[in-house]
Every structure is written in C-alpha cells, then in structure tokens.
Amino acid sequence: MGGIVNMSDTISSLKESIITYNRNLAREMATKAIGEGIEPNDILAGMTETIRKIGDDFGKGELFLPDLVGAASAMSEAISVVEAEIEKSGKEIEKIGTVVLGTVKGDIHDIGKTMVKTFLVAENFRVIDLGVDISSERFIEAIEKYNPEILALSALLTTTIAEQNRIIEVLKDKGIRDKVKVIIGGAATTQEFADEIGADGYEATAARAPRLCKTLLGKE
Amino acid sequence: MIRKKGITRNIRPLEILSEEQLESIHKNTLDVLENTGIRFESDKALKLFKENDCNVDMEKKIVRFPPWLVEECLRKCPSSFIVKGRGPRSDVRFGGNMSNFLPFPGKDTIDLETWEPRTPTRKEFYDTVKIMDALDTVHYTGSYVPWFGFKNTPAVMQMLEGDAANFRNSTMPLHCNYGNDCEVFAIRMAKALGAVNLGVVAISPPLTYQEDACISAFRNIEAGFPLYIQSGPTYGATSPVTTAGATVTNNAELMGGVVLAQLIKTGTGVLVSDFGFTQNMRSGYPVFGRIESSMHQVVFNQIWRRYKIPIGNHSTGVSNSKRIDYQCGYEKTISLMLSLLSGANEIGYHGCIYGELSFHPIQLILDDDVAATIGRFLQGVEVNDDTLAIDVINQVGPIPGTYLTEEHTRKWWKNEQFIPKSSDSLTYLEWMEANKKDCIEYAKDRMEKILQTHKPEPLSDSEEKAIEEILSEAREFYRKSGKISDKEWEACKEDVNSAGYPYY
Numbered sequence: 001m002g003g004i005v006n007m008s009d010t011i012s013s014l015k016e017s018i019i020t021y022n023r024n025l026a027r028e029m030a031t032k033a034i035g036e037g038i039e040p041n042d043i044l045a046g047m048t049e050t051i052r053k054i055g056d057d058f059g060k061g062e063l064f065l066p067d068l069v070g071a072a073s074a075m076s077e078a079i080s081v082v083e084a085e086i087e088k089s090g091k092e093i094e095k096i097g098t099v100v101l102g103t104v105k106g107d108i109h110d111i112g113k114t115m116v117k118t119f120l121v122a123e124n125f126r127v128i129d130l131g132v133d134i135s136s137e138r139f140i141e142a143i144e145k146y147n148p149e150i151l152a153l154s155a156l157l158t159t160t161i162a163e164q165n166r167i168i169e170v171l172k173d174k175g176i177r178d179k180v181k182v183i184i185g186g187a188a189t190t191q192e193f194a195d196e197i198g199a200d201g202y203e204a205t206a207a208r209a210p211r212l213c214k215t216l217l218g219k220e
Numbered sequence: 221m222i223r224k225k226g227i228t229r230n231i232r233p234l235e236i237l238s239e240e241q242l243e244s245i246h247k248n249t250l251d252v253l254e255n256t257g258i259r260f261e262s263d264k265a266l267k268l269f270k271e272n273d274c275n276v277d278m279e280k281k282i283v284r285f286p287p288w289l290v291e292e293c294l295r296k297c298p299s300s301f302i303v304k305g306r307g308p309r310s311d312v313r314f315g316g317n318m319s320n321f322l323p324f325p326g327k328d329t330i331d332l333e334t335w336e337p338r339t340p341t342r343k344e345f346y347d348t349v350k351i352m353d354a355l356d357t358v359h360y361t362g363s364y365v366p367w368f369g370f371k372n373t374p375a376v377m378q379m380l381e382g383d384a385a386n387f388r389n390s391t392m393p394l395h396c397n398y399g400n401d402c403e404v405f406a407i408r409m410a411k412a413l414g415a416v417n418l419g420v421v422a423i424s425p426p427l428t429y430q431e432d433a434c435i436s437a438f439r440n441i442e443a444g445f446p447l448y449i450q451s452g453p454t455y456g457a458t459s460p461v462t463t464a465g466a467t468v469t470n471n472a473e474l475m476g477g478v479v480l481a482q483l484i485k486t487g488t489g490v491l492v493s494d495f496g497f498t499q500n501m502r503s504g505y506p507v508f509g510r511i512e513s514s515m516h517q518v519v520f521n522q523i524w525r526r527y528k529i530p531i532g533n534h535s536t537g538v539s540n541s542k543r544i545d546y547q548c549g550y551e552k553t554i555s556l557m558l559s560l561l562s563g564a565n566e567i568g569y570h571g572c573i574y575g576e577l578s579f580h581p582i583q584l585i586l587d588d589d590v591a592a593t594i595g596r597f598l599q600g601v602e603v604n605d606d607t608l609a610i611d612v613i614n615q616v617g618p619i620p621g622t623y624l625t626e627e628h629t630r631k632w633w634k635n636e637q638f639i640p641k642s643s644d645s646l647t648y649l650e651w652m653e654a655n656k657k658d659c660i661e662y663a664k665d666r667m668e669k670i671l672q673t674h675k676p677e678p679l680s681d682s683e684e685k686a687i688e689e690i691l692s693e694a695r696e697f698y699r700k701s702g703k704i705s706d707k708e709w710e711a712c713k714e715d716v717n718s719a720g721y722p723y724y
Contacts, residue, residue, distance in 0.1 A: 021630060066630045073625040108619050132620055204649045 010036055011043065014078060015050040021070030023077045030078035040086045041094045047075050052122040059207055065111070072118040079121075095126040097217050098148040100180075102130035102139060104163035109156040112186060115206035116152060123210035136163075136170045143171075143180055150213050153199075155186040164189070165197040181216045185209070223309040224359050224392070226318040227591070230600035233563035235522045236515075242523060245464060249471045250287040257284035258427050258476035262434030268483050283476065290475050293482040299528040301446045301489030303360065303393040304416040307677060310391045312360050314491050314530040314565050319598075320359035321591055322395065323352055324537025324572035326579030327368045332660075335543045337578050342715065345370040346385050346723055347671055348571075348581045353390035354674040355584070357591035358570055361386045362395035363406070363420065366571055366579045372715035374708035376400050376698045377691075383409060384687050388722065389676045395420055395448050398436035400703060405694045407443045412686035413679075416445055418491065423451040423473045425458040429480075437480055446489030448532065448566075449477035454506045455516070456499045463515050466496060470516075471523065478529070491566055493532030494520045508538040508575045509551025514558040521562040532566035533559040537587075542574050544583050544660060553590050560594050585663040585670075589640040596638035607632070642666055688722075 010033045017025035033043045054071045057063040086093050099120055103113050110132050117127045128146050130138060143151060151171075155161045164184045171177040183201040184194050194202035203212045214220035237245070259281050260266055266283065270276040275284035300315025312320050328337035329344060340348075348366045352358045365386065369378030379402045386394055387409060395418035396406040403419065410417045419440025421433045440447060451473045453459030459466035474492045481488045496516050497506035513535035524531045536555040541548040552569070559567055569591060571584035612628045615621075623629050639645070642662040646654060679687065695712065698704045704712065715721065 021627065064633070066624060066633055069624045070627075070630050110620065110622055111624060114624075 010038065011046045014043070015046060017078070018047060018050045018071050018074045019054070021067070021074050023074045026074040026078040027081055030081040034082065034085050040082045040089070040091070043082050044079070044093070047078060048122060048124050051075055051118065055119055055122040055207070065115070068118055069111075069114055072114065072121065075121065093126055094124075096124050096219055097150060097213065098126040098128065098146055099150040099152050099213060100128045100130065100139065100142045100146055100148040101152040101154070102134035102142075103132040103154040103156075103186075104160055104167065105133055105135045106163060107155050107157055107160035107186075108132045109154070109186070112156065112206055113152075113154040116154070116185065116209045119207055119209050120213065123214070125210065125213060136167045139167055140170065140174060140176070143176060148180060149217055151180045151182045152209070152213075153182065153184050155184070156188060158188045161186070161188050161193060164199070168197055168199065183209075183212060183216070224312070224356060226312065226320040226359055227357070227560070227595035227598055229317040229319065229560070229563060229598040231561075231598060233521070233525065234518060234558070234561040236518055237522050241464075242526065245467055245471070245519075245523060246526075249468050249475065250285075250290060252427075252468055252472040253285040253290055253475060254287055255284065256427065256472075257282040258429065258473060259283075260429045260434055260476070260480070261431040262429070264438060265429070265434040265480055268480070272483050274479075285476065285479060290479060293479040294475065294527045294529065296482045296486050297478060297490045297527075297529045298487060300530060301491075302416070303395075303418045303446065304414070305360070305391045305393040306387065306413040306415050306679070306683070307391045310393060310415075312393050314489075316565070317563070319560055319564060319595075320566055321357050321570060322360055322362055322566065322568045323358055323365045323570040323584060324534070324568040324579070325362075325364040325366060325368065325576060326572050326574070327577045328579075329367060330542075330573065330578045330580050332544075332580070332582070340367050340370050342370045342372070342385075342722070344581075345382070346389050348584065349385050349389035350674055350676055351581050351584060351667060351670050352570070353392065353676045354670045355570070355588045357588050357595065358392070358584075360393045360395065360418075361390055362418070363397035366581070366584070372711040374695075374698065374704040374712050376402075376703040377695060377712070380405050380409075380691060380694050384691055384722070387413060387415070387687060388679055388684070391677050393418065396440075397422075398439075399432055400698070402694075403436050403439050405690050407439060407445070408690050409687055410445075411443070412690065413683055417443075418448045419443070419445045421447055421449045421477055423449065423477065425451055425453040425473060426469055427473055427476075429476065434480070437477070438484060441481060441484045441488050446491065447477070447481050448491045448493060449474055449481070450493035450495050450532070450534065452495030452497070452534070454497050454499045455512060456501070457504070459496065461499075463512065463519060466516060467519050467523070470494065470496065470520065489530075491530040491532050492524055493534050493566065495534040497535060506575065508535075508540045509547070509555065510540075511554070514555045517555075517564070518558055518562040521559070521564055525563050530565040531563065532568070533564035534568040536564075536567050537569040537572045538575050539573060540575070542578070544573060544580065544586070548573055548583070549586075552587070553594075556590060557594055560598055581667055582660055582663045585666050586642055586659060589642050593638055593640060 014029035017029055058068045117129050120127050153164045155164055181200040184199045191202045201212045201216055266276050269283045302311045302313050304311045329340040330337050363379045373381045379397050383406050397420045421437045424430050451470045455461050455466050459469045481490050494517050498510040498512045500507040517533045521531050536559045539548040539551040570587040571579045612626050642659050
C-alpha cells in the first residue's frame with residue numbers, strides 16, 4: 001500500500017511541478033518516479049492530463065501565454081527523462097503520432113511554434129521540436145531519424161514563407177514527400193498559400209493544430 | 221465587502237505655471253476678494269463674516285475679505301479627510317496623491333439605436349447603481365448619480381430618491397446635493413446608516429453664493445460632514461474668457477467658501493471642485509470636452525496643491541458628442557489624462573456622454589477601463605534589482621533566448637501589464653470569428669455579467685425601514701407644501717405601491 005501512496009505522491013508532485021512551472025522539480029520528480037518503478041507511459045499520461053487542463057484553461061482565457069509556455073517548458077524537462085528511460089527499455093511510447101516541428105530557415109520566431117508544441121503534447125502527440133532558423137537539411141535529417149507522420153513548418157514573415165515551399169520541393173527531390181504529411185502555420189501563411197505550395201494542412205491558430213493533425217492521421 | 225482603493229499617483233505632477241505666474245494669480249485673487257468681494261445671499265453667513273473682521277455690505281450682501289483671514293482659513297483646512305459609506309470598509313480619503321472617482325451624472329439615459337435621450341426607469345437606475353458598486357474605479361457616488369431621477373418620481377423628490385437608490389444598491393459614500401431643504405432628509409439618511417456625506421455647496425458665478433448654498437454649508441457642517449464646494453463658470457460668460465482671469469474669479473469664489481466653512485467650524489474638511497466650460501460663441505451654450513477646460517484644471521490643480529487642500533475636477537467627465545463614439549472617447553480621455561497627471565484628488569468621470577444631459581451604463585463600463593488604464597500609468601515605473609532583471613538578461617542572452625519561459629516574466633507580467641476589460645484585443649481572424657465585436661459590445665457583455673452576478677451588500681431590515689420612512693416623510697412634506705403636483709402625486713403613489721418596489 002505504501003508503495004502506491006508514494007507512487008501517487010510522486011506523480012502528484014510531478015503534476016504540481018508543471019502547474020508551478022518548476023523545471024528543476026519536474027526533472028527531479030520524473031527521475032524519482034522512474035526510480036520508484038512507475039511505468040513510464042503512466043508517467044507521461046499523468047503529465048499529459050495536466051498540460052491538457054492548462055491548455056483548456058488557456059483556451060477559456062483563464063491562463064495566459066507565460067503560463068502555457070512555462071508549463072510546457074517544465075513538462076519538456078520531465079519528458080526528456082521519461083523518454084530516455086523508454087528508449088533504454090526498448091518499449092514503445094504510446095502516442096497518437098509523432099510530429100517534427102520547427103521554424104524555417106531565416107525566421108527566428110519561437111512563440112507560435114512553442115504554442116503548437118504545447119497543444120500537441122497536451123493531446124498526446126510526440127513532438128520533436130527542432131527549434132528556430134532550421135534548414136531543410138535538418139528537417140530531412142529529423143524525418144529520417146524520428147520517422148514522423150507529420151512535419152510542421154512555422155514561418156511568421158512574408159519573407160520566410162517561401163522557405164516552407166522550398167522544403168516541400170526538397171522532400172519531393174529526395175523522394176520522401178509521401179512519407180510525411182506537411183502542415184504549415186504562422187502569421188503570414190494562409191489556406192490559399194498552403195494549397196498553392198501543396199501542403200497537406202493549414203490552421204490559423206495553435207490551439208487547432210491537434211485537430212488538424214488528428215484529421216490528417218484519420219484519428220478523429 | 222471589498223474596500224475600493226483610489227488611484228495612487230507615484231509620478232511627479234504635471235505643472236504648467238511658473239512660480240512667478242502662480243504667485244501672481246494668488247496675489248490677484250486676494251485682491252479681488254479684498255476689493256471686489258463675494259456676494260453671499262444669506263444673512264446668517266453675512267453676520268458670521270461681519271463678526272470675523274470682514275468688510276460686509278449688508279444691503280448689497282457683498283463680503284470683502286482681509287487677505288490675512290483668507291490665508292489663515294486656507295491653512296486651517298485639512299490636507300486630507302475621510303467620507304464614509306455604510307459598512308466598515310467603505311471609507312474614502314480625499315487628499316495627498318490619491319485620486320477617487322465619482323460617476324458624472326446625466327439628466328437622461330440614451331437609446332443605443334437612435335442615440336436620443338429619454339428618462340430612465342426606476343429599474344435602470346437601481347441596476348446602474350449596482351454596476352457602479354461592482355466597478356473598481358468607481359469609489360464614491362452621489363446625488364443625481366447616475367441620472368437626475370427616474371420615471372414617476374416628482375421633480376422635488378428626484379435627489380432623495382436617487383440618494384436612497386445609491387444607499388440601497390451600493391456601500392459607497394455619497395456627495396449630497398441640496399435645494400428645497402432636501403439636504404435635511406439626505407443628512408438624516410446618512411446618519412441612519414452611519415455614513416459621512418460630502419455636503420455639496422455650489423457657487424453661482426460670477427462671485428455669488430445663493431442662499432440655499434449657504435444654508436447647505438451650515439447644515440452639513442453642523443452635521444459633522446465635510447464640504448464639496450464647486451465653481452462652474454462658462455469662460456467668457458460667467459468668468460473672464462482668459463484662463464488666468466477665470467482662475468482668479470474661480471479661486472476667489474472658492475476661497476470665499478473656504479472662509480465660510482472655517483468660520484462655521486474650524487478644521488472642516490473642504491474639497492474644492494473646478495467645473496468650468498468653454499462657451500460656444502455662436503449659440504451661447506457651454507460646449508463640453510474642449511481643451512480650455514483642461515488647461516484651466518491643470519492650472520487649478522497646481523495652485524490648490526500648493527494650498528494643500530483636496531482638489532476636485534468635474535470638467536473631465538463630459539463630451540459634446542451625443543453618441544458613444546470617437547469624439548466622446550477622445551474628449552473624455554484627454555481631459556481625464558490631464559486631470560490625473562496634474563493631481564486631481566476627486567474626479568467626476570464615468571458614464572456621462574453629452575454635458576450633464578446624458579449618461580449610459582455602457583459608457584460607465586468603458587470609462588472604468590479608461591480610468592484603470594491611466595491609473596496604471598500613474599503607478600509609475602518600479603526600478604529595483606528585481607525589475608531591472610539583470611540576472612535574467614544574463615541568463616537568456618541573445619537569440620535563441622526568450623523571456624517567455626522565464627519565471628521573471630510569469631512573476632511580473634500581470635503587474636506590468638494592464639488588460640482593459642472591454643477593449644478589442646483580438647487578431648483579425650479571431651475578430652471575424654467573434655462576429656466583429658467592438659468595445660461597445662464587450663461592454664454590454666460585461667454589463668450583463670455584472671447584473672447577473674454582482675450582489676451589493678444589502679441594507680439591514682432596520683436600515684431599510686429607516687430609509688423608507690425618511691422618503692415617505694419627505695414625500696408627505698413636499699406634497700403638503702405644494703411642491704408635488706396632483707399628477708406627480710398620482711404617478712408617485714402608483715410607483716411606490718407597485719410590486720417589487722423599490723428594487724424591482
């Protein structure tokens with residue numbers, strides 16, 4: 001019995017670390033949970049539940065961007081610990097799908113992309129966030145390494161959206177265009193532009209990214 | 221009950237007069253008081269002035285003041301004082317670097333489709349008081365607020381019915397007007413609830429106090445209440461057209477009232493209020509929302525801050541627009557900004573649209589955002605180790621560093637940012653999906669929410685009984701004295717006997 005109480009105590013503390021945006025505590029509690037023998041996928045499920053609640057509260061206007069991003073940041077710390085453990089054990093991570101995400105080369109805008117990541121994580125996607133100013137070569141490398149179902153390309157500027165087009169062209173050249181669904185987003189993008197460059201999906205807000213991805217994967 | 225806190229000014233006040241100009245206005249004001257004098261149409265006041273070394277012409281009712289007496293009385297006024305609503309946390313302090321707001325009354329409400337004025341109903345009146353009670357930037361209320369009256373109320377009873385509505389649906393203190401002996405009943409209402417009113421005394425410019433204004437001063441001071449003395453000239457008609465000249469007559473008038481208050485009872489709290497307007501030189505009507513009123517008020521505030529007497533600004537709350545529109549917004553906001561920057565302690569602002577003729581609760585709610593926005597500005601800039609954020613700057617560094625994930629951002633952003641409650645803060649896409657809502661529609665939503673959720677602290681049974689008895693006595697008094705017509709009396713009886721009275 002004591003073990004169960006401790007298990008739930010650790011998971012509670014881990015959830016608390018996300019709600020209080022405490023990165024150090026998140027990492028510490030994830031390590032502790034694994035040390036206590038809690039099933040890694042159960043640890044992930046606990047965190048997903050918490051971040052979904054934060055996403056919902058953000059959607060209702062009760063929480064704000066710093067809260068959302070702070071929670072996501074704390075959760076990322078814990079996820080890296082848990083995923084390393086899963087990888088070590090050779091088990092599969094129970095996820096709806098994997099999304100490789102990044103802001104395209106020449107563009108250093110991070111916020112919208114981070115929001116997309118947060119909402120996707122909350123809906124149980126595995127998200128590989130490559131960061132900002134990412135070259136087509138690095139996107140290709142990531143596709144080969146992580147084998148994602150979805151490639152999500154962010155661009156804020158009218159001067160950088162052309163790079164989204166270029167990446168699609170590179171995927172075609174490499175003969176891997178059919179391996180992934182490509183979605184695009186960012187302030188300067190539109191549905192018309194997405195159609196024009198042959199992207200598989202577009203959404204105007206970060207909160208709608210999970211719905212778009214689920215639709216593309218036929219999981220909604 | 222949550223205590224409402226006035227706006228604190230942490231920045232240096234705006235001043236536009238040099239020391240030399242200030243001194244010149246002061247000296248010339250004393251000269252006007254000594255040579256031209258002020259007319260007081262009250263034998264009781266004239267007698268008091270005569271007993272205290274003033275040169276009094278009893279026939280012309282003119283009082284000429286020795287400068288030493290004026291300066292002594294200015295010194296005797298407290299630099300701050302408290303008024304009280306009902307309940308333990310309802311006190312409001314006027315003075316120092318605090319600014320407190322009173323909604324600015326209007327005669328009528330307006331129809332939002334046609335923008336035409338009409339008399340509000342009793343329910344609209346009570347509901348709007350409830351909204352005022354809920355808003356953080358409305359700190360006190362008063363006679364004829366929000367409207368001069370409501371349907372089926374005899375003209376002579378409008379002030380008292382309004383005072384009762386304010387006492388019933390809010391816990392805030394009241395500034396109480398006078399006329400037809402109404403102040404006697406208003407004082408009794410306040411006493412029954414343990415409240416301390418701000419007793420109004422209005423000057424009739426140029427340079428005249430009518431008898432009922434003097435009587436109000438005596439009655440309120442004898443009740444232990446502080447005074448709110450107001451001068452409201454129209455520049456070029458009831459004062460000189462120049463800002464300097466209008467300031468001299470305005471200040472002379474107010475100083476006459478200050479002397480009267482201190483002679484009635486030394487140490488009486490006085491708030492001096494400026495309420496001047498530009499004249500439309502075609503029609504002769506006052507024209508509201510013009511910059512001259514603000515220039516006058518900024519000068520006024522600088523001078524009276526020197527005297528260390530609490531200052532009221534009442535030219536701030538009005539526009540000449542008949543609609544809730546761009547003109548209304550800019551006229552009201554510019555004048556409010558200047559009043560607050562120059563250190564007004566009391567401001568009549570929220571809700572009013574055109575002159576004193578129209579008021580609407582949507583404007584009241586929009587004005588809550590404007591007052592709070594400028595209030596945020598007046599908080600000033602905090603500079604300390606934590607706000608300088610050097611450690612965080614060092615940690616985040618250049619791109620790809622971001623402050624968004626930093627604890628420092630989460631800790632400080634709500635303190636640094638003020639989020640208006642009724643403004644459109646959306647992107648184009650969000651705006652289109654929200655049916656292209658504008659600030660007026662957001663204010664309507666907020667109004668509905670307040671009306672559904674806000675519950676003003678109710679009067680106790682004995683307090684309610686006391687208020688109703690005073691109203692009933694006043695109605696009988698004015699009916700017997702012939703100040704309520706047969707037609708008014710019938711409508712009044714129907715109103716009082718209707719189901720749901722008085723709240724609906």
